[in-house]
Amino acid sequence: MITAERKPMEELTEYVKNHDRILLVGCNECVTVCAAGGRKEVALLASALQMDAMQKGKTLDITEITLERQCDPEYIEELTPHIDQVDAVMSMACGCGVQEIARRFKNTPVFPAVNTKFMGASERQGVWAERCQGCGSCLLGLTGGICPIARCAKRLLNGPCGGSSNGKCEINPDLDCAWQLIWDRLKALGMEKQYEEIIPAKNWVSGRGGGPRKIIREDLAE
């Protein structure tokens, strides 16, 4: 999933300081799962913003709404009846959702309420960790199912570097060394030989190197 964390309160109050009526929009997908921008977080943020406004002696009118998916134009339409009643939107979705709102409603400012972090997985209750950087040409088949691009601090495709120590990364003793994990896994699978295959220079065109990306499925596109 895409993970996110709510921005600090000061940044959010700064965004809305010149607005009286805002639409606070959550998303029922990833940000709900990582407890950053679902229905519950929308309610919490709405009261925090109102409290702050009250302390500053002003009124802030907040309409709360949580969409099924903010990255989908179909659901964004549900905001249409509300948009004329507000002077700004604050989105609690990932950056994709914020941009969909901006694209649809040309005359209303939209502010992000979360910092979108990474594509990751839940390691345990309340802990999420990065797993994928969307490079566009997956090499997990060569690395025992552990991604060195997302999980090695130097994204070495032929690691480990000389700083790997006791299974941990040189930059942070709380971080597993991706190449230790890869090696352990290759060993467990009896695939040690795979390690000695050099992974050649990556073609980054399928990733950010090729500019903003788009998928066009001829069979589905209208």
Added chain:
Amino acid sequence: MKSESVLEKVLVSGQLAVTSECGPPRGAVPEIIKEKAELLKDYADAVNVTDNQTAMVRMSSFAACVFLKQMGLNPILQMVTRDRNRLAMQSDILGAYAHGIDTMLCLSGDHPHFGDHPEAINVHDLDSIQLIQMVKTMRDEGKFQGGADILNPPKMFIGAAANPFADPFELRVARLSKKINAGVDFIQTQCIYNIDKFEKWMKGVTDRGLHKKVYILAGITPMKSAGMARYMKNKVPGMDVPDEIIKRIADVPQKKQADEGIKICIETIQRLKEVEGVSGFHIMAIEWEQKVPEIIEQAGLLPRPVV
């Protein structure tokens, strides 16, 4: 011969090679690099010039290499994949070779986290093994990484690092083998304090016959004090300093600790000379270059061969 490199000639002649290291200054001060170079001039066959070592900005390795070259030394251009993509690296290699620099060391580099620009992004378009492959393709096939032909291809003698002390230990021989398959010609190892562990690694290397495919220069760094030894042990990633070494230095009076450090170095070199597969020594005296001549002399590595 793959190149015109003096280091290659010394190694091919079968004599123990000696390389040393010189860190460029944190400013546009040619005098500093020239002073260091002057100290090392007649003592090392070639001198590494570091590339933003420990992720701190310094004069570029390339520019500092040119000063060394002008003074008649044989610089080794260090290149980390942290700061530049494949275009920038290849253009620097062309520039360096055009200035007569014919030996390089390919590294991935310390993470910016350790340096003075922790907010910088680390590039790593390539890793060190892919950099080796690229330099070899430039030399042997006369082609850029992107496939186009190079006018007057740079003939680099290609080096890389190896750290026998990092984890997982069992992988470290295989990793060397990968660098050899990528096309590396010589290796400079991490500083050796744990000789037993180094010998164990070398045994793995010779068992696979890898010492016949690559020249291995053993890394040596003198300790100035017990404080430095403790710092190296605890703070420098991938460094293995056994407690006996720290104790040995700590047990002599403060004033004598530097001498003890030098003594340990010389003993280490003497012992490693006997280890099968060791083709020479890489002596790195970090900001202590003035000690390099006496280490080389006392270790019986003089005179340097004329090739």
